[in-house]
Structures are given as structure tokens and as C-alpha cells.
Amino acid sequence: MSDSAALDSFLEKWRARWPEWSVAEVFVAPVRRDIVVAWFALLQEFEDVLNIAGDPLPADAKLAWWGEELRGWASQRSRHPLGRRLEPVRADWARLADALPTLAEARTAPLDREAGFAALSRYGDAVAAVESGVLGRMPASRAIVAEMLAARLMEVGGVAVPVNLRQGADEAGQLRAWATALHEAWPPRDGARERRLLSAYVQGRLLRFARRGESAPLPSRASLLFTGWRAARGG
Template identity: 40%
Template sequence: MSDTDNREPPETFIAKFHERWPEWGVAIAFIAPGERDALEAWLALLQEFADAAWGGSQAAPGLAKLAWWQDELLGWSRGARRHPLAQRLRSQTIDWPALGHALNVLPATRDGAADGVAKTLQPLAGALAQAEARLAGQPVGQDDAALLVAVLLGERALRHGDADEAQRVLATWPRHRGAGSGGRRIQAELLRRRLLALADRKAPQSLAAWRVLPLAWRAARG
């Protein structure tokens, strides 16, 4: 994390998320107005984690970023902050130290087959499920962590640009449609659509607004 990043407003990182997922310009309509700011900041935060874990051609910079994030999340629990997204998220009743500790599994998931990586990701998926339930003000569902494992594997496949990996992730994608919060279900479905394109050896692209509307509506309803 650079000093320049530290001085950026949280909107910079949320805009970075929107640049990669422009569908949210439409999908956000299906999220309650009072939940939108925190949800978008949360999804932007998870994008930062995924980029650090699986992005780039070299592992070392990402490993350093993940270590930085662990320290940062611990600071959030103490009222401190360096990253701008803390302005939107630090006050949420999330167990930030537990989430930071769960990031420990990510370095071991940069490489390897999806089935083995899925098991490694389970502690992080559990921590994310707990955090997202807190964010949405609802109890953790029994299938929430399984959905988060699929989402994490899907994000890894997108970073790798690997069609075979995308096919393997889709083959084990959870069938229970009611898992997670409405925001999580929407993002999971957008991710799944991109994985379908990648698995078909096409360039994953954002969906047109007329396709996002019914997709987001169904996902939000579960």
C-alpha cells in the first residue's frame, strides 16, 4: 500500500470496483438504499484481497499486500485506519481481526488444482460468511460458506484467465440459490456469468443492462 493510496478517498476504490463490474450501476437498484455504501465498499475490499492473492505475474508483491492487509484489519478493530475504505467499513460490527487472520490461507492458494484449493479456502470462506451476515444484519446460513468458497475459486479463475479452471469451478458451483445476502447472491451470479464465458474460451465481458435487470432481480430475491 503506497502513501498515495492512503490519501485517496474511498470512492476511488469503489470506482475501481465499478470499472471491473459496471453491472453494479444497474444491480445496485435491488439493494436497500441504506445498505449500498457499505456493500460497495465491502465488495471493493474483497477485490483488493483477490488482486493481491491471485493477480500479477509475480507472487511477492501480492504476498506483501496481504500481510499489509492483515495488519490494517487489526488496526480497524482498534479504531485506527490507513486504507480509505475504512471510512465506509470500520464501524461495521465485523470481527476484523478474525478476518485478517483468515487471510493467512491465501498465499497457499495462488497455484494448485481447484479441488485442493477449495479445502484450503474454507476458513476464509467461513470468516467472510460471518462478516457478510453481520453486514446484512442477518444470521449466517448453513450454505453461505459453500457459496463463498465457489466465489473465491471463481475470482481466482478469472485472475488466472484459465478456461479449464473455470470449467472445474462451474462444475461444483452450489445449487442452493438462497445462500448469502441479496448483494452476495447478485455478485455471485455476475461472477458465474463471466466464468461461463471464460469456460467457453471467450473473453469475459460485462453484461448489458437489459440482461442485468432480471438477473439481479432474481438473485436478490433468492
């Protein structure tokens, strides 16, 4: 497979996981679309490592590989297809590499909401710093962590729920309670337009999850378009 085809396969894998983005891209300048999706696809790789099921050793080895890879990007020595698109960006890739081991530690259920945010704070800070270089504007690191925690809940379910919410309710109630707590802790959306768009769609998924205690179908295209419009204009 050529480098171009390999890169396209990673971009399309992310688009398939986020069909909302086919609506959101109308609000993104065409010249920025590929690098935006490449950046979000890279973060999805790390999210998948956090949410691994079963034996964590392969995922931890993958984290170590990514650490070496990101440090190489500062010297234009990428091996991964996403690096072909992202390594030319001047960003603190080494800081992100240094933060990756915290993802393995964050698989443990937190004691409460703030402990959940604290476990991923170093990673959130690193992502925010790099995103300022990739997308031209730094988001709130707490928003990055909120997205990670929401995605983790919707991906792995009950094992993500904090200890303090595991009393006095069935599993569906615990899932809804954690989804609601995350939504209440979500900071105002900021950062680049593309980050605001993705954050709005993550929040939408989380709210639907909070109502049902499980993932729900996407709303209509018109609803997604309105959500994207509001996020793009800063609402």
C-alpha cells in the same frame, strides 16, 4: 487527497470492474449501497493479492499490512480509506486478518476441484463470518470460495487449472473444463440480497467463459436486469 475522496476512488475502482453493479443497484436499498460496495471493494483487494502476477513478495507484504490493518479496526484505528466506512461495523475483523495468509498458499495449482475449495476454505469461513456483520446475513462459505476460484480462473487463466484437468486437452479446453467444474460445484445462492446479486453476476461471467475459454462481453442491460431480479428475489 481528502479521506472522502480517497474512499470514493476505491469505491469507483470496484464499480469500474463490475459494470453489472450499475444495473444491480436498483435492487439495493439506497442507504446500504455505499457500505455494500465498500465491503466488496475490500474483498477485491484480497482477490487481487491472490491473483498477483510475477514476484509475489510485494503482494505478500500487502497481505501482512492488511492483517495489521484489520486487527486495528476492532479498536477504531483504521488507516485505509475503506476502514472509514467499514471499521464501525461490529464484526470479527481479527478472524479475517488471521485467514489472509492462506491466500498466498492458494496460489499453487490444486490437485483437483475439492483441493481448490479446501485451500481457500479458511478464508471463505472468515469472509462469511464478517459478512454476517456487514450485510446482516451469513452466506455459505463455499459460495465465497467458488466466487474466488472463478475470478482467479478468469484473471490468471491456465495457472489456476487443477492438475487433474491438465491432461488430454489444449489450454482452451482445460479452461473450459475448469469453468464447467466450478459451475457444477456452485452451491445454491444464499446470504444477503447483495451477495446473491454479485454471485449471480460472477456465475454469469463464468458461464460465458466456459463456452468460449476466455472472457466474453457482457450481455444486454435487459439480460443483466433479469439476472439481478431473479437473484434479488432468491432465485
